[in-house]
Each structure stands twice: as structure tokens, then as C-alpha cells.
Amino acid sequence: MRTIESIAELRAAVADWRRAHPGGTVGFVPTMGYLHEGHASLIRRSAAENGLTVVSVFVNPLQFGPNEDFDRYPRDPGRDRRVAEAAGCDLLFMPSVDEMYPRPTATRVVISGLTERLCGASRPGHFDGVGTVVAKLLHIVMPDHAYFGMKDAQQVAVIERMVEDLNFPVRIVPCETVREPDGLAMSSRNVYLNAEERRQAVILYETLQLAEEKFLEPGMTPGKLAEAMRESIRRAPLAVTDYAEVLTWPDLRLPEERPFDAMPPGSRFIAALAVRFGRTRLIDNRLLEIRTPAGKE
Amino acid sequence: MRTIESIAELRAAVADWRRAHPGGTVGFVPTMGYLHEGHASLIRRSAAENGLTVVSVFVNPLQFGPNEDFDRYPRDPGRDRRVAEAAGCDLLFMPSVDEMYPRPTATRVVISGLTERLCGASRPGHFDGVGTVVAKLLHIVMPDHAYFGMKDAQQVAVIERMVEDLNFPVRIVPCETVREPDGLAMSSRNVYLNAEERRQAVILYETLQLAEEKFLEPGMTPGKLAEAMRESIRRAPLAVTDYAEVLTWPDLRLPEERPFDAMPPGSRFIAALAVRFGRTRLIDNRLLEIRTPAGKE
Numbered sequence: 001m002r003t004i005e006s007i008a009e010l011r012a013a014v015a016d017w018r019r020a021h022p023g024g025t026v027g028f029v030p031t032m033g034y035l036h037e038g039h040a041s042l043i044r045r046s047a048a049e050n051g052l053t054v055v056s057v058f059v060n061p062l063q064f065g066p067n068e069d070f071d072r073y074p075r076d077p078g079r080d081r082r083v084a085e086a087a088g089c090d091l092l093f094m095p096s097v098d099e100m101y102p103r104p105t106a107t108r109v110v111i112s113g114l115t116e117r118l119c120g121a122s123r124p125g126h127f128d129g130v131g132t133v134v135a136k137l138l139h140i141v142m143p144d145h146a147y148f149g150m151k152d153a154q155q156v157a158v159i160e161r162m163v164e165d166l167n168f169p170v171r172i173v174p175c176e177t178v179r180e181p182d183g184l185a186m187s188s189r190n191v192y193l194n195a196e197e198r199r200q201a202v203i204l205y206e207t208l209q210l211a212e213e214k215f216l217e218p219g220m221t222p223g224k225l226a227e228a229m230r231e232s233i234r235r236a237p238l239a240v241t242d243y244a245e246v247l248t249w250p251d252l253r254l255p256e257e258r259p260f261d262a263m264p265p266g267s268r269f270i271a272a273l274a275v276r277f278g279r280t281r282l283i284d285n286r287l288l289e290i291r292t293p294a295g296k297e
Numbered sequence: 298m299r300t301i302e303s304i305a306e307l308r309a310a311v312a313d314w315r316r317a318h319p320g321g322t323v324g325f326v327p328t329m330g331y332l333h334e335g336h337a338s339l340i341r342r343s344a345a346e347n348g349l350t351v352v353s354v355f356v357n358p359l360q361f362g363p364n365e366d367f368d369r370y371p372r373d374p375g376r377d378r379r380v381a382e383a384a385g386c387d388l389l390f391m392p393s394v395d396e397m398y399p400r401p402t403a404t405r406v407v408i409s410g411l412t413e414r415l416c417g418a419s420r421p422g423h424f425d426g427v428g429t430v431v432a433k434l435l436h437i438v439m440p441d442h443a444y445f446g447m448k449d450a451q452q453v454a455v456i457e458r459m460v461e462d463l464n465f466p467v468r469i470v471p472c473e474t475v476r477e478p479d480g481l482a483m484s485s486r487n488v489y490l491n492a493e494e495r496r497q498a499v500i501l502y503e504t505l506q507l508a509e510e511k512f513l514e515p516g517m518t519p520g521k522l523a524e525a526m527r528e529s530i531r532r533a534p535l536a537v538t539d540y541a542e543v544l545t546w547p548d549l550r551l552p553e554e555r556p557f558d559a560m561p562p563g564s565r566f567i568a569a570l571a572v573r574f575g576r577t578r579l580i581d582n583r584l585l586e587i588r589t590p591a592g593k594e
Contacts, residue, residue, distance in 0.1 A: 007464065022316075106410045107428070107462035113403045131404070132463070139464040165404035166429070167304065167436040 001085040003092045007100075007140050010054070010093050014141060017052045017090075024051035028143035028170075030134060033057035033094075034074040035083040038178040038186035042147040045175060047088025054141050055084045056093040058100060063129030069279070074191050093141070100136065109135045109166075111158050114252040118154045118272050119283065122242050127158050134159055138168055146170050151177040151185045153270055153285045157250040177284070179205070185284045196238065197277040203236035204273050207244070208286040211271040215260060215288050222246040222255045225271065233275055242274035242281060249287055265292040298382040300389045304397075304437050307351070307390050311438060314349045314387075321348035325440035325467075327431060330354035330391075331371040332380040335475040335483035339444040342472060344385025351438050352381045353390040355397060360426030366576070371488050390438070397433065406432045406463075408455050411549040415451045415569050416580065419539050424455050431456055435465055443467050448474040448482045450567055450582045454547040474581070476502070482581045493535065494574040500533035501570050504541070505583040508568040512557060512585050519543040519552045522568065530572055539571035539578060546584055562589040 004010045014026060027046030031039050035057075046053040057080050064070035077094060084092050109131035114120075120127050138146065148156050156174045163172055178186045183205030184198075193201055207229050214220055214228050229244040248255050249268040260269075272285040301307045311323060324343030328336050332354075343350040354377050361367035374391060381389050406428035411417075417424050435443065445453050453471045460469055475483045480502030481495075490498055504526050511517055511525050526541040545552050546565040557566075569582040 011466070019319075105462045107406060107408045107459045109404060109463070110407050111404045136462075136464045139466055142466060162404045165402045165433075166406070167433045169308070169436055169439060 001081070001089050001092055003081060003094060005094055005096065005099065007095065010091065010140060011142075013091055014052070014054065021051050025144040026050055026141065027053045028137070028141045028146045029053070029055045029089075030137050030146065030148075031055060031057055032059045032073065032188065033080045034076055034188035034191070035080045036178075036186045036188060036190075038149050038151065040083055040087040041178050042149060042175050043084060043087035043089050045173070046145065046147050047090075049173075050143075050145060052090050053088055054091045054093060054143065055089040056095075056137055056141070057084075058093075058095055058133070058137075060100075060129060060133040061097060062101070062105070062132055063126050065123055065125065068123070069189075074188055100133070105132065108132050109162060111162055111165075114154070114157055114161060114250070117247060117252055117254070118243060118245060119274065120154065122274060127155070130155055131158060131162050135162070135166075135168075138170055143170055145173050147173045147175055149177060150174050150287075151187065151284060153249075153272060153287070154252060157252055160250065183209075185282075187282060189280055189282065192280040193277055197280065200236040200238050201275075201277060201282060203233055203239050204275055204282055204284040207232040207273060208271060208284060211246075212286055212288065215269075215271075218261060219259045220261075221257050221259055222269065223257045225260075229271060229273065233273070238277050240276040242276055244271075244273050246271050246288075260290060263290050265290050298378070298386050298389055300378060300391060302391055302393065302396065304392065307388065307437060310388055311349070311351065318348050322441040323347055323438065324350045325434070325438045325443045326350070326352045326386075327434050327443065327445075328352060328354055329356045329370065329485065330377045331373055331485035331488070332377045333475075333483045333485060333487075335446050335448065337380055337384040338475050339446060339472050340381060340384035340386050342470070343442065343444050344387075346470075347440075347442060349387050350385055351388045351390060351440065352386040353392075353434055353438070354381075355390075355392055355430070355434075357397075357426060357430040358394060359398075359402070359429055360423050362420055362422065365420070366486075371485055397430070402429065405429050406459060408459050408462075411451070411454055411458060411547070414544060414549055414551070415540060415542060416571065417451065419571060424452070427452055428455065428459050432459070432463075432465075435467055440467055442470050444470045444472055446474060447471050447584075448484065448581065450546075450569060450584075451549060454549055457547065480506075482579075484579060486577055486579065489577040490574055494577065497533040497535050498572075498574060498579060500530055500536050501572055501579055501581040504529040504570060505568055505581060508543075509583055509585065512566075512568075515558060516556045517558075518554050518556055519566065520554045522557075526568060526570065530570070533572075535574050537573040539573055541568075541570050543568050543585075557587060560587050562587050 027050030029042045115127040249270040267290040269288040324347030326339045412424040546567040564587040566585045571580045
């Protein structure tokens with residue numbers, strides 16, 4: 001594995017590989033580092049599906065609000081190198097903030113509509129920063145496939161829409177969330193939790209399990225389901241709900257308030273949560289789909 | 298020359314050419330059609346500098362305001378084919394609006410700062426539409442070089458900034474404005490002018506000639522120069538000034554109001570005009586640079 005800090009060098013390394021491997025494909029896993037098993041699973045998948053795998057580690061200041069955790073976001077480049085290499089990374093791209101933003105960017109990629117709710121509402125400007133840095137990284141790496149974890153489901157929806165709207169020549173590959181044994185979604189931010197917060201953090205997973213069961217109850221509606229989720233989170237004394245919503249997938253609109261069992265088969269929804277424990281904000285989600293009734297296929 | 302209407306087919310044609318010509322470069326000339334000698338000069342330059350030249354003809358609704366001339370913008374696909382082919386175009390990309398925007402775009406490329414003045418002020422949202430469609434076209438064609446005419450100087454500055462900020466893997470090549478014998482800049486919109494308006498339209502060129510001379514007068518300042526330009530335009534009875542400004546180049550900021558001869562050598566400015574004749578709006582510009590005094594190099 002080669003570690004590269006400069007954009008020009010990364011481009012040259014990818015171009016060299018492509019020249020030497022006509023018809024080969026390049027996979028890309030963009031990350032903010034502090035790599036965990038969730039990232040490793042993306043890297044392994046890219047390595048299995050492509051001849052060259054590029055991983056970027058870049059904590060992007062543009063996607064953090066002024067009162068968010070950019071400065072204290074956890075960083076461990078040494079461990080990132082080991083995790084990336086063990087998972088099958090070929091080129092590890094670790095640019096500095098100056099390399100990525102030699103001067104303040106005048107250009108932003110703005111995705112409207114599906115950024116209005118969930119983290120888009122809680123974190124104004126966040127998805128402009130995500131869209132902008134992902135556009136930059138895609139232009140630098142020029143991968144055939146880019147891998148994103150579904151824990152950040154809204155991010156996946158936003159990036160897929162950006163790629164479609166702007167005709168980026170890349171296929172976005174959403175990958176299943178990797179979880180701790182008790183169900184907590186892997187996240188670099190889990191390291192912020194103290195022991196008691198960590199114990200109670202399982203409430204996100206339990207709430208999504210509950211949502212999946214209740215989704216099937218006769219007469220259940222999107223609004224009632226969201227209310228049941230909020231009630232569930234209240235069972236964890238240290239948890240403060242940032243949002244608990246049920247939206248259409250992948251457009252992230254508020255669905256009509258009528259029973260799920262009256263909606264057409266194939267309709268898809270997302271139950272999405274953001275919950276604070278002290279200064280730490282955790283997110284998780286579950287996709288829900290109206291199945292075709294048994295015997296009616 | 299092949300004419301292609303579908304994005305997938307255009308991509309395949311460029312990919313085929315690249316496979317057959319390793320190391321070859323692709324040049325791209327994006328246009329809104331109704332091709333004139335200005336466009337032809339861009340196409341000839343691309344053909345001289347690249348193995349494959351792609352020209353797009355697409356009147357982009359996203360960059361027209363609600364009261365602008367999208368519907369009546371002149372179109373002549375048959376003549377465009379002949380002009381493009383004669384100038385050396387290999388692939389002529391003529392997508393429909395539905396092909397480029399199968400649904401309303403949720404994504405926009407927004408370039409701030411250097412879009413605040415000139416056409417950015419006169420045409421709100423115009424450069425968001427330009428940035429968005431150029432991003433789409435660059436992703437579809439994936440050229441090595443893209444050619445733009447300097448008549449639309451602010452567009453060149455905006456696109457160069459977008460490409461730099463977002464790390465697009467392309468080199469933007471600004472090309473000199475092509476003019477009619479009397480100095481009027483070639484433009485598809487010139488066809489709107491009646492005979493008397495056409496005669497008076499030379500005032501744009503004459504005003505820029507005057508600006509270049511006055512720029513060298515001792516004690517001349519940006520504000521005085523802009524005022525002299527506005528006064529000059531008033532000599533054409535049918536002309537209505539939309540803007541006449543002197544800004545820094547390429548950042549398009551209002552310069553300090555002090556004499557040019559007190560500014561550092563190498564400082565660059567743009568004298569830029571937009572003038573209406575009836576419903577027709579014409580633009581033109583001249584770059585101005587503070588020279589190193591003779592004998593001081």
C-alpha cells in the first residue's frame with residue numbers, strides 16, 4: 001500500500017495503474033478516518049470488486065458547522081494506515097486541508113429537497129460540504145465505483161442524487177451498516193461515549209427493531225410510527241432525541257399520513273434517528289418496504 | 298462527423314475512441330448552437346490541438362431567467378451540423394432537454410463571489426445554471442481540454458474557478474473573441490438586431506477601444522473609466538446601458554478607487570459592458586493590464 005498526500009501524485013498513481021491495466025476498474029472509499037470495521041467492510045468489498053482500491057482519509061472542514069466537532073473529531077493516521085492496508089487498500093490518500101482547499105472555495109455543490117429534513121435540518125450547510133468534497137474527491141480519483149455505508153443513509157441518497165443529476169461517470173455502491181454485537185452501528189464518534197452512555201446507546205438499534213415490527217401492525221401510519229420511535233428513545237434516560245422520523249426513500253419527503261397497509265406494494269420508507277448522549281450525536285436508520293401480500297405475486 | 302443525441306451513446310463513442318488512441322486527447326467545445334465564426338474558431342483550435350473534438354449544441358433552460366429569451370433563442374440544427382463539420386468537429390452532441398434533465402435537477406453548482414457583479418447581477422441564477430450544465434457536460438464528455446470564448450469573460454472566470462475549486466480533470470482554454478469587420482463581437486444574438494440597431498451596436502467595440510486608450514491617461518481611476526464608458530455608450534441613441542464596469546481580473550471585484558498608474562505592474566482588470574438594443578442584450582469586454590514601465594524591466 002502506498003500513502004499519498006498530494007493530489008497530483010494520487011492522480012498520477014491512478015493514471016499509471018490504468019495504463020498498466022486496460023479494462024481494469026478502480027474502487028474508491030472516501031472516509032474521514034479513524035477507521036473501524038464499517039470502513040474495513042467497504043474497503044474489502046472494493047478490493048473484491050476492483051483491480052485498484054483507493055481510500056481517502058480527510059476530515060472535511062466544509063461539512064462541519066461552527067459549533068460542531070471538527071477540531072475534536074478523532075484522528076489516528078497510524079492506525080488508519082494499518083486498518084486500510086489489512087482490508088486491501090492499494091492507495092491511501094491523506095491530503096492536508098491546505099492541499100484540498102488551497103484557498104476558500106467559491107464553488108459549492110448544493111443539493112436541495114432531500115437535504116431539508118433529518119441531518120440536513122439539524123446541521124445547516126452540512127450536505128453542501130459533503131457534496132462539494134465528494135465532487136472534489138471523485139474528480140481527483142476518477143473511480144469506476146464508490147462505496148458508502150448506509151449508516152449515513154441521507155448521505156447516500158444525497159450523493160446518489162448528485163451523481164445522477166450531474167452525470168458523474170461513477171457507480172455509487174451503498175453498503176450495509178456494520179454493527180457492534182449489541183446492535184450499535186459502528187461509528188468513529190462512538191469513541192466519545194462514556195461507559196454508561198455506551199450501554200444506553202443500544203436504544204437506537206432497539207428503537208429501529210421496534211419500528212420494523214410496528215411498521216407491520218394493521219393501521220400503523222408514518223406519524224404514529226415516528227411517535228412510537230420517540231417514545232422508545234425516552235426509555236434511555238441519557239438519550240436526547242435530535243430527530244426520529246419516517247420519510248419516503250430515497251426522496252426523503254414526509255409521507256402522507258395514512259396507514260402503511262393502504263399504500264402500494266414496493267413503497268419504500270426510512271425510519272431515521274439522531275440521538276444525543278451528552279455532546280455526542282449518534283445516527284442510525286432502517287429501510288422499510290411495503291411487501292406484496294403473500295399469494296398475490 | 299457523427300451526430301449523437303443520447304448521453305450513453307456519446308460516452309460510448311468517446312470511450313471507443315480513447316481505447317483505439319491510447320495517449321490521445323479529447324477537446325470539447327460546449328455551445329448553445331446557432332454557430333457562428335466565433336464558435337468555428339474554437340472548434341478549429343480544438344481540432345488542431347486534439348485527436349478527437351466533441352462539440353455540444355444545447356440551449357440550457359437552467360441558465361435562462363423566467364423573462365429571458367429561452368424560447369426565442371435562435372436555433373438552426375441543420376446549419377450547426379454544417380458549420381461544426383467544416384470546422385473539424387468529430388462528434389456533435391445534440392441532446393434534448395429531456396435527455397439532459399429527465400427530471401428537475403435537485404443539484405446545482407453554485408459559484409459565489411465572482412458572480413455577484415456584471416451578468417451575475419443582471420441575470421440572477423444565470424451562473425448557477427451555467428456551472429451546473431458545464432459540470433454535467435464535462436462529466437459526459439470527459440475531455441482533456443475545453444474551449445470557451447472570451448466574449449463571455451465572466452463565464453470563463455466562473456468556469457475556471459469551478460474547475461479549480463472542484464478539481465475537475467480538465468484544462469480550460471480561453472480563446473480570443475472573433476469580431477465582425479466593424480468590431481462587433483460575434484454572437485448568436487446579433488441576429489435579433491434590426492438594421493439601425495446593428496449599425497449602432499458598434500458602440501460596444503468603440504467604447505472598449507476608448508477604455509483601452511483612457512486606461513493609460515495619467516491619474517485615470519477605475520470609477521472614472523467606467524463613467525467614461527457609460528458616457529460613450531450614450532452616443533448611440535438606441536443603446537441602453539445594462540452595465541459598464543471596470544473590475545479586477547479574474548476575481549471580478551470592484552477595484553480600489555485610485556489611479557491605475559499608482560497600482561502595481563501586472564495588475565489586471567476587465568472593462569465589461571452589457572448594452573440593450575430593444576429586447577436584444579449584447580455583451581463585450583476588454584482585458585487591461587498595468588505594464589511594467591519602459592526601462593524598468
